[in-house]
Amino acid sequence: xxxxxxxxxxxxxxxSEFSTEKELxxxxxxxxxxxxxxxxxxNFKNIKFDNxxxxxxxxxxxxxxxxxxxxxIKIVEKENSxxxxxxxxxxxxxxxxxxxxxxxxxxxxxxxxxLAI
Numbered sequence: 001x002x003x004x005x006x007x008x009x010x011x012x013x014x015x016s017e018f019s020t021e022k023e024l025x026x027x028x029x030x031x032x033x034x035x036x037x038x039x040x041x042x043n044f045k046n047i048k049f050d051n052x053x054x055x056x057x058x059x060x061x062x063x064x065x066x067x068x069x070x071x072x073i074k075i076v077e078k079e080n081s082x083x084x085x086x087x088x089x090x091x092x093x094x095x096x097x098x099x100x101x102x103x104x105x106x107x108x109x110x111x112x113x114x115l116a117i
Contacts, residue, residue: 016066017089018102022110024117025081028054035073035084038113042105044071060088065099067092071109 044058088102
């Protein structure tokens with residue numbers, strides 16, 4: 001695993017992750033509070049927003065399935081909507097199996113988000 005990471009020059013080359021996109025109607029200002037509240041109600045911790053990169057960062061709690069996951073939601077503005085690029089990645093760089101924990105993180109976030117919209 002380590003040799004593959006060195007050769008590919010990707011530090012997270014084999015780390016288990018899940019990423020997807022979700023589009024929300026409205027502008028960024030209207031949706032910022034909704035996104036932040038959805039992250040909080042989905043029980044993610046250490047929620048921060050970077051104004052320069054327009055990325056929310058959060059952390060999922062420890063579970064038996066994984067040590068924890070880093071959550072990243074990049075916001076891309078469109079004309080009448082925004083696109084959320086959601087990524088959940090295991091904290092432990094050598095974890096190649098996550099038992100669907102990363103996908104579950106998105107489903108939990110999406111479920112809370114749908115209730116808020």
